[in-house]
Amino acid sequence: MLSRVAASFYWLSRYIERSDGMLRMLKINYASSQDTVQEFTWEPVMRIFAGLNAGEAEKLDNDSRSVLKYMVTGKNNPNSILNIITLARENARGVQEHITKDLWQCLNEYYHTVKDPRLERSLHREDPIGVLDVLIKQVMLYYGTVEITMERGEGRAFMNIGKYLERAIQSVDILDTKFSSISDNPDLLTDTTYWKHLLLSLGGYELYLKTYREGFEAENVLEQVVLNNDFPRSVIYSVNNIQRYFDRLKNDSNADDYREMSFQIGRLQSRIKYSSVKSIKQEGLHLFLTQIRSELYGVGNSLNQHYFANS
Amino acid sequence: MEESAYFDKYNPINNVWDEMYGLDANVREHYRKVIDYISKESADDLNKKEELAKRLFMSQGITFTVYNSGEGIEKIFPFDIIPRIITADEWAFVERGIKQRLNALNLFLKDIYHNQFIVKDGIVPIDIIYSCPHFLREMYQLQVPYDIYVHISGIDLIRDEDGTFYVLEDNLRTPSGVSYMLENREITKRLFPDLLPQCSVRSVTEYPSILYKNLLALSPRQIHNPTIVLLTPGIYNSAYFEHTTLARLMGVELVEGRDLVVNNHKVYMKTTTGLQQVDVIYRRVDDEFLDPLVFNPASMLGVAGLMGAYRKGNVAIVNATGTGVADDKAVYAYVPDMIRYYLNEEPILKNVPTHQLGNPDEREMVFKNLNKMVVKKTNGSGGYGMLMGHAASEQEIDEYKKEILKDPRNFIAQPTISLSAAPCYMQGELKPRRVDLRPYALYGPDGIEIVPGGLTRVALKEGSLVVNSSQGGGSKDTWVLA
Numbered sequence: 144m145l146s147r148v149a150a151s152f153y154w155l156s157r158y159i160e161r162s163d164g165m166l167r168m169l170k171i172n173y174a175s176s177q178d179t180v181q182e183f184t185w186e187p188v189m190r191i192f193a194g195l196n197a198g199e200a201e202k203l204d205n206d207s208r209s210v211l212k213y214m215v216t217g218k219n220n221p222n223s224i225l226n227i228i229t230l231a232r233e234n235a236r237g238v239q240e241h242i243t244k245d246l247w248q249c250l251n252e253y254y255h256t257v258k259d260p261r262l263e264r265s266l267h268r269e270d271p272i273g274v275l276d277v278l279i280k281q282v283m284l285y286y287g288t289v290e291i292t293m294e295r296g297e298g299r300a301f302m303n304i305g306k307y308l309e310r311a312i313q314s315v316d317i318l319d320t321k322f323s324s325i326s327d328n329p330d331l332l333t334d335t336t337y338w339k340h341l342l343l344s345l346g347g348y349e350l351y352l353k354t355y356r357e358g359f360e361a362e363n364v365l366e367q368v369v370l371n372n373d374f375p376r377s378v379i380y381s382v383n384n385i386q387r388y389f390d391r392l393k394n395d396s397n398a399d400d401y402r403e404m405s406f407q408i409g410r411l412q413s414r415i416k417y418s419s420v421k422s423i424k425q426e427g428l429h430l431f432l433t434q435i436r437s438e439l440y441g442v443g444n445s446l447n448q449h450y451f452a453n454s
Numbered sequence: 455m456e457e458s459a460y461f462d463k464y465n466p467i468n469n470v471w472d473e474m475y476g477l478d479a480n481v482r483e484h485y486r487k488v489i490d491y492i493s494k495e496s497a498d499d500l501n502k503k504e505e506l507a508k509r510l511f512m513s514q515g516i517t518f519t520v521y522n523s524g525e526g527i528e529k530i531f532p533f534d535i536i537p538r539i540i541t542a543d544e545w546a547f548v549e550r551g552i553k554q555r556l557n558a559l560n561l562f563l564k565d566i567y568h569n570q571f572i573v574k575d576g577i578v579p580i581d582i583i584y585s586c587p588h589f590l591r592e593m594y595q596l597q598v599p600y601d602i603y604v605h606i607s608g609i610d611l612i613r614d615e616d617g618t619f620y621v622l623e624d625n626l627r628t629p630s631g632v633s634y635m636l637e638n639r640e641i642t643k644r645l646f647p648d649l650l651p652q653c654s655v656r657s658v659t660e661y662p663s664i665l666y667k668n669l670l671a672l673s674p675r676q677i678h679n680p681t682i683v684l685l686t687p688g689i690y691n692s693a694y695f696e697h698t699t700l701a702r703l704m705g706v707e708l709v710e711g712r713d714l715v716v717n718n719h720k721v722y723m724k725t726t727t728g729l730q731q732v733d734v735i736y737r738r739v740d741d742e743f744l745d746p747l748v749f750n751p752a753s754m755l756g757v758a759g760l761m762g763a764y765r766k767g768n769v770a771i772v773n774a775t776g777t778g779v780a781d782d783k784a785v786y787a788y789v790p791d792m793i794r795y796y797l798n799e800e801p802i803l804k805n806v807p808t809h810q811l812g813n814p815d816e817r818e819m820v821f822k823n824l825n826k827m828v829v830k831k832t833n834g835s836g837g838y839g840m841l842m843g844h845a846a847s848e849q850e851i852d853e854y855k856k857e858i859l860k861d862p863r864n865f866i867a868q869p870t871i872s873l874s875a876a877p878c879y880m881q882g883e884l885k886p887r888r889v890d891l892r893p894y895a896l897y898g899p900d901g902i903e904i905v906p907g908g909l910t911r912v913a914l915k916e917g918s919l920v921v922n923s924s925q926g927g928g929s930k931d932t933w934v935l936a
Contacts, residue, residue, distance in 0.1 A: 145713050236698075237689050239515075247515060251515045395727055396726065397728050
């Protein structure tokens with residue numbers, strides 16, 4: 144497979160996964176902004192998904208509508224849904240003869256939906272949850288189409304590596320942001336709605352209720368999001384899948400490249416697998432997450448170097 | 455009477471050949487079934503079909519992007535739902551004519567890049583060759599596989615008022631539009647169920663397989679599975695959709711310049727497992743951008759060292775570089791002479807009479823009659839930089855004259871030929887609009903093959919004679935009857 148094609152598969156998939164994470168996060172945050180007596184702050188979301196610092200975020204006045212507009216259809220925000228779907232589509236366009244016609248049409252539709260001026264109007268005037276739901280459906284359509292139509296080859300392996308890498312990075316970022324807010328405001332530690340929203344935005348609320356009977360506790364949340372093998376957005380689940388799909392590349396790889404990266408991913412996987420809530424707390428959550436994040440970035444860089452010929 | 459309501463309201467243009475409307479004021483026989491078919495449909499139904507066609511183009515991403523104020527706007531190439539129909543006899547004539555012409559043009563290219571007999575014998579003047587920007591010294595004395603230079607060509611044909619076919623121009627570099635021939639047919643299948651077999655329309659689907667077979671035959675390495683690639687300028691190119699379609703239909707790799715490297719006069723593509731040698735390149739990048747070491751040094755679209763590998767015979771390039779010297783508009787005037795010179799035959803397809811403005815006598819004659827002339831740049835395309843004498847204001851003509859005098863070699867003039875008209879569906883009615891025809895010829899080791907069909911471009915504006923998509927043109931499905 145051409146290196147450029149592999150890279151496009153990988154990025155296409157990362158962008159779509161990012162849009163999915165963002166949309167769900169926005170939806171839950173908007174809902175909770177309608178359900179609070181204190182002033183709701185969008186700052187963490189802006190920090191995670193738009194890389195804004197507190198000052199820049201403040202310019203948007205913390206007003207839900209303008210935040211949503213900035214995050215979904217904002218032309219000046221390089222990480223807005225509009226811009227990342229445009230990039231996803233451009234990547235798909237570059238590999239059009241490698242993806243199925245169904246998948247191309249599905250992405251094309253997603254793009255045209257985001258681009259539609261009516262969307263921006265609805266976001267401004269009507270129920271934003273309805274708008275976000277329309278877009279979330281487009282992502283689900285995408286995942287279904289990939290599942291049903293895409294050939295189980297090298298291309299899909301790169302797509303899955305991209306998807307799970309993006310997901311792992313997101314989960315790490317969200318955890319890091321949410322837990323660091325606690326050090327500023329220790330009251331949050333016992334605030335059940337705070338943890339509930341975190342779980343809802345990761346889609347892990349129901350699983351949490353089934354797993355833990357004693358209500359919302361920070362340690363349990365940490366355990367589920369980092370270490371639960373059955374939680375599809377947990378860090379360990381994502382890393383296991385990176386490992387799994389990287390393995391599929393074995394026969395299509397240069398032996399040295401494969402060995403080097405296989406070692407790197409294996410080390411990362413063990414690092415998480417052989418941790419516990421207790422050991423993480425001992426070494427410091429922030430430090431732990433920072434290390435995992437930099438290892439995840441390292442995997443991305445190695446792909447660039449060994450497979451995408453971007454060195 | 456209700457039955458042929460569309461036809462009864464049809465108003466053919468005076469003194470113009472109409473593809474559908476016969477001289478006896480009746481539907482020409484080969485259009486009858488189509489007219490009968492649509493007469494059974496209400497205007498509402500036809501509007502729905504038109505809408506469906508638009509939606510199909512849009513959802514499949516058969517679009518080109520127009521960049522306006524920093525924002526890309528997706529547009530579809532306008533499509534008219536009424537097919538353009540060519541009879542078996544007309545086609546047989548066109549096919550013979552194109553084969554003859556292409557044969558001669560190919561021999562001309564071989565000659566001009568080797569011994570230049572045609573120049574030495576005084577048939578084609580040397581200054582016309584050397585002043586052509588597409589004449590490449592890099593091609594001199596280069597042996598190309600099977601002596602084929604023009605593997606893919608699109609010869610533009612038009613018809614004057616008595617229906618005679620003329621060649622308007624030869625496109626021998628990287629002719630585009632063939633994906634529309636294929637896609638338009640797919641859309642017609644959806645719009646008019648059962649109509650195609652009823653009319654015994656010949657299929658065009660063979661095009662990609664013939665092209666693939668020809669590309670395969672060109673591989674310099676005699677191995678069972680040579681690597682064939684289609685080189686595209688990238689996703690921002692207006693014909694990018696076509697490049698992906700062809701790559702997909704042939705099952706070849708679609709590459710960009712940055713995917714290729716040259717090492718030791720061999721071309722490789724960068725893959726996830728390392729470098730893989732490339733044998734045949736079907737390039738959709740113009741000569742000028744193909745190799746920054748030889749041509750435009752600023753080009754990011756090509757591959758450094760590609761021409762070196764080509765000259766060594768380690769890679770085949772399709773079409774060969776340097777073919778532009780044969781479709782130059784100044785050289786065009788000499789094609790009938792080439793046919794006589796190389797083949798000892800009379801040309802089957804006529805040329806439009808062409809005046810070289812580099813020649814002072816002809817220039818004077820043309821300047822006197824500019825309002826009856828079309829003036830073109832010899833290396834222009836896409837309908838840009840043309841002067842349509844009959845429609846231009848005096849001021850425009852004066853300005854254009856100044857432009858010509860700066861470098862007369864760059865201009866030719868032709869009498870205004872009125873293109874034939876075909877019916878188009880517009881807001882509930884059939885209206886005549888001007889059309890041309892571009893059949894696609896594939897030249898391989900087994901000879902020239904022309905898929906029965908082509909691209910019919912249509913000037914959608916009333917009275918317009920310019921069919922180029924950049925100037926408000928659209929396209930039609932083109933039927934060749936068995």
